[in-house]
Amino acid sequence: MLHGRSGRGVVSVSETTATAYPNIALIKYWGKRDEALHLPVTSSLSLTLDIFATVTDVRVADDLPADVVTTADGSPSRAFTAKVVAFLDVIRGMASDDRRARVHTVNTGPTGAGLASSASGFAALAVAAAGAYGLDLDRRALSRLARRGSGSASRSIYGGFVQWHRGDGLDTAGDVSSYAEPVDAPQLDPALVVALVDAGEKAVTSREAMRRTVETSPFFQPWVDASKTDLHDMHSALAAGDLPAVGEIAERNALGMHATMLGARPAVRYFAPGSMRVLDRVVELRAAGVAAYATMDAGPNVKVLCDRRDSAKVAAAVAETDETMQVMVATPGPGAVVGGTSDR
Numbered sequence: 001m002l003h004g005r006s007g008r009g010v011v012s013v014s015e016t017t018a019t020a021y022p023n024i025a026l027i028k029y030w031g032k033r034d035e036a037l038h039l040p041v042t043s044s045l046s047l048t049l050d051i052f053a054t055v056t057d058v059r060v061a062d063d064l065p066a067d068v069v070t071t072a073d074g075s076p077s078r079a080f081t082a083k084v085v086a087f088l089d090v091i092r093g094m095a096s097d098d099r100r101a102r103v104h105t106v107n108t109g110p111t112g113a114g115l116a117s118s119a120s121g122f123a124a125l126a127v128a129a130a131g132a133y134g135l136d137l138d139r140r141a142l143s144r145l146a147r148r149g150s151g152s153a154s155r156s157i158y159g160g161f162v163q164w165h166r167g168d169g170l171d172t173a174g175d176v177s178s179y180a181e182p183v184d185a186p187q188l189d190p191a192l193v194v195a196l197v198d199a200g201e202k203a204v205t206s207r208e209a210m211r212r213t214v215e216t217s218p219f220f221q222p223w224v225d226a227s228k229t230d231l232h233d234m235h236s237a238l239a240a241g242d243l244p245a246v247g248e249i250a251e252r253n254a255l256g257m258h259a260t261m262l263g264a265r266p267a268v269r270y271f272a273p274g275s276m277r278v279l280d281r282v283v284e285l286r287a288a289g290v291a292a293y294a295t296m297d298a299g300p301n302v303k304v305l306c307d308r309r310d311s312a313k314v315a316a317a318v319a320e321t322d323e324t325m326q327v328m329v330a331t332p333g334p335g336a337v338v339g340g341t342s343d344r
């Protein structure tokens with residue numbers, strides 16, 4: 001806790017900065033059973049990356065009349081600010097502290113383009129805000145807390161491979177049991193090649209697309225059933241260090257998730273022409289003997305899972321496709337931590 005001087009005398013100020021990385025799901029989270037608590041229909045499993053960090057600084061002061069949210073590129077959208085304020089309200093409730101906060105967040109990756117900026121964003125915010133409000137939370141509690149901001153953020157609290165458990169029930173019991181934890185896969189040395197085919201904001205947010213899918217898609221329940229098998233098979237593949245099996249399961253799970261969206265009314269389609277070209281290239285790579293597998297989220301960009309030793313070859317092949325604007329190679333990254341520079 002710091003003490004500074006304001007016009008009204010001594011004000012108490014506390015400040016924490018935190019850094020978190022995005023994660024890409026290999027078994028997707030798609031669909032909530034509780035909208036307010038962000039309780040998922042299925043468990044999911046992801047890989048935290050070492051690129052596109054979010055650094056967030058939270059400064060709590062008793063002389064602030066309202067929360068103030070800023071980003072590196074100016075002022076954020078009202079929707080983003082509203083989500084941050086709602087999240088701070090959860091923390092204020094937990095801390096029994098109604099002081100307002102100044103939040104400054106810097107995203108090093110493209111925002112809103114299906115590259116998991118909300119995962120790194122709310123994981124960093126959870127760690128920074130918990131610190132600034134003086135909450136002493138262990139990782140599991142931080143994961144539950146991050147989930148309240150954005151479901152996938154629960155997984156970015158941890159590094160490497162991570163499973164988010166759906167939890168047991170609809171009520172508070174489900175809330176308590178829905179958190180993420182790391183999954184060991186010591187024999188794997190993976191990379192994710194990220195093909196940016198369009199960095200713009202998506203037309204339909206993942207939150208809206210998810211809701212519409214659950215409410216209207218006849219393909220949703222079959223995917224939920226298949227996803228349970230996928231998760232089970234994924235654990236065996238990770239434990240065996242079998243990258244081709246991990247990739248095959250991840251690809252079928254992701255394409256299945258997109259099939260549920262195509263079945264929504266009206267349909268949600270995130271595939272762009274550039275996405276298709278990368279998906280074709282991944283099939284060609286496999287035909288040429290390279291173990292490369294695609295996954296996509298709520299946006300047109302494609303992430304290709306491969307062994308780290310093949311990543312340069314895969315990146316070069318993907319970069320040649322028309323409409324791919326940029327290719328980045330990510331490897332497993334760390335969990336969220338206190339620290340970092342947000343250059344406010």
Ligand code: DP6
Binds near residue numbers: 119150153210298
């Ligand atoms: C397609 O975590 O962004 O990336 O909980 O509504 O904030 P909210 O959704 P969000 O959804 C991510 C969906 C996904 C799949 C995944 O990351 O598992």
